[in-house]
Amino acid sequence: MKRSQWTVLCALALLLLWAMPVGAFEIGARGYYWFPGFKADMKSDGAAKPGTDINLKDNLDVGTKAFPSVEVFGGLGRSHLGLTYTPINYSGSTTLATKIDFSGQTFAAGTNVDSDLKLRMLDLEYRFTALNMENILAGFSLDAIGQIKYIDGEAKIAAPALGVEAKQSVQLPIPLVGVGAHVGLLLNILEARAKVTGISYSGNYLYEALADLSLTPFPLLDIHAGYKVIKVHLDRDDLFLNADFSGPYVALTVSF
Secondary structure: OOHHHHHHHHHHHHHHHHHOOOOOEEEEEEEEEEOOEEEEEEEEOOOOOOOOOEEHHHHHOEOOOOEEEEEEEEEEOOEEEEEEEEEEEEEEEEEOOOOEEEOOEEEOOOOEEEEEEEEEEEEEEEEEEEEEEOOOOOOEEEEEEEEEEEEEEEEEEEEHHHOEEEEEEEEEEEEEEEEEEEEEEEOOOEEEEEEEEEEEEOOEEEEEEEEEEEEEEEOOEEEEEEEEEEEEEEEOOOEEEEEEEEEEEEEEEEEO
């Protein structure tokens, strides 16, 4: 997605949050830091040359990294709207043990290559609280979720010494549906939440889930610790990606 399109979508979501009436109103921001392990296989075919099945760890020596993520959200009554941006960016450098064909370009065994996998994800989420029972424990609620995940992805392999580079990109909006739950454990001090969303179609799928505990040491401030999983299987005409990202995260929420 072009920078101007990112700006328009972010501005639209913020405008929707700002335009909500001020009565029974919540607005806030949440920052995450995620420490996922990952497994990823990909293949990119050229016009007349099938691509090689590539394991990013084994074939390209791509290592694990941690990523920030930021969310802005607002709510009015039973309706809640959130916008989250998550940039995933992996890179590696290695000497190829075997030949690789990627996006129409051949990289011979023994070639020194640099590789990158970028998945910039923008999530616009609407939650409707279908069940709200304040008298169970310290409160319990159940939400129905509708979500649009926009993925702006790029995979690239380059041999700088040879001046050779091959890349494949994808821009894809994906609708997701799911459920979320919130449980108060100790007054307004300790809470648990969980949610799962996903979709499956034509051999492709994407699932996302998280669960965490949050501590509220001061009013308006929450400290979170949890676990998040994203699984994506994308099989298109010229690109195959099968990736699994999962690991713990910490987060901080400020809300009003």
